[in-house]
Amino acid sequence: MAKNYKQLTESIKRQLNPENFVLRKSFSDELATISYSDVLTYIRVAMKGVEPEYTQKSMEAGEHVKEHLSNKLSNIVFRYQGSVMTNTHIKGFSDIDLLTISDKFYLYDANNVKAIISNPEKSSQYYQSSIDKLQHEISVSPYQGNPINDLRILRFDSEKILKEIYDICDTTKPKAIKIKNKSLNREVDVVIANWYDDVISIINNKGDYRGIQIYNKTTDNRENPDYPFLSIKRINEKSTETNGRLKKMIRFLKNCKANSDQNIDLSSFDINAICYDIDVSEYKTLSFYELVPILYNQMKSIC
Known part of the structure; x- marks a missing residue:
């Protein structure tokens, strides 16, 4: 069945501006004078x-949650993750992820660190300054507490605090506490986690290279390490290099998925990876509509 791209375009406009904010004049004027076909208009708006x-x-809702938790909890730090941090979110009512990270302890990839230090052949592949950082990590006294118990208590205390403040507070999800700020009409996912450092994180002085392990309430354990801040950093940097074209492609694929009649089994992470993997030289000077065949060829090469 042929797509009605005019209807799809109107749908995306509502997603871009669900609460009827006044569109920025430059973009509003552009849409008013655009002379492209419905398909090209759809592509432009979808990006x-x-x-x-x-x-x-959305950020304000997250900041309110941070304030409530920080007033009653100690030894925690907060970070945001997700598509809002790269401005690649598309859904009008998408929530924001607030990582609530225990600062009482952190874990690191001890096996690989020790394997590098103890093996001259592996050590020779690193600068001495990097070896010094790895050796320092080993020399730090290990945490004497119980990490799982710390995370369990942090999850329990966070639930208790938020349930007293928010009428809508879902504590049944294994990896997140979902609240809704009714005055701002925003949802926030509060995710309990701890820091995790692999070899790359350690030799790069941690920062955006640090990983996290999310606490799973159902299994009462930590998930495998994830590196959301590095992903955010990479997407933001490459999109700057391409004058925003990378983010346009990511948004376009997300909108195509959202508007498809088919069940497309691609996560936001998958879509980010698909677009990020494209060689910048193939698209850094292209017009918006010329990005579509680039995406088509990329998807075709994967499939």
Whole structure:
């Protein structure tokens, strides 16, 4: 069945601006004077980011949660993760992920660190400054507490605090506490986690290279390490290098998935990876509509 791209375009406009903020004049004027076919208009709109005013309200909801938790908890730090941090979110009512990270301890990839230190052949592949950092990591006294118990208590205490404040507070999900700020009409996922450092994180002075392990309430254990801050850093940097084209492609694929009649089994992470993997030289000077065949060829090469 042929697609009605005019209807699809209107649908995406509502997603971009669900609360009817006044569109920025430059983009509003552009849409009013655009002379492209419905398909090209759809492509243009599908690549557009959500209105900044909408995103700001999502951030405000996250900041309110941070304030409530920090007032009653100690030894924690907060970070945001997800597509809001790269401005590649598309859904009008998408939530924001607030990582609540225990600062009482951190874990690191001890096996690989020790394997490098103890093996001259492996050690020779690293600068001495990097070896010094790895040796320092081994020399640090191990945490004497119980990491799982710390995470369990942090999850329990966070649930208790948020249930007292928010009427809508879902504590049944294994990896997140979902609240809704009714005055801002925003949802926030509160995710309990601990820091995790692999070899790359250690030799790069941690920072955005640090990983996390999310606490799973159902299994009462930690998930495998994830590196959300490095992903955010890479997407933001490469999109700057391409004058925003990378993020346009990511948003376009997300909108295609959202508007498809088919069940497309691709996560946001998958879509990020597909677009990020494309050689910058193939698209860094292209117009917006010329990015579509680039995406088509990339998808075809994968399939």
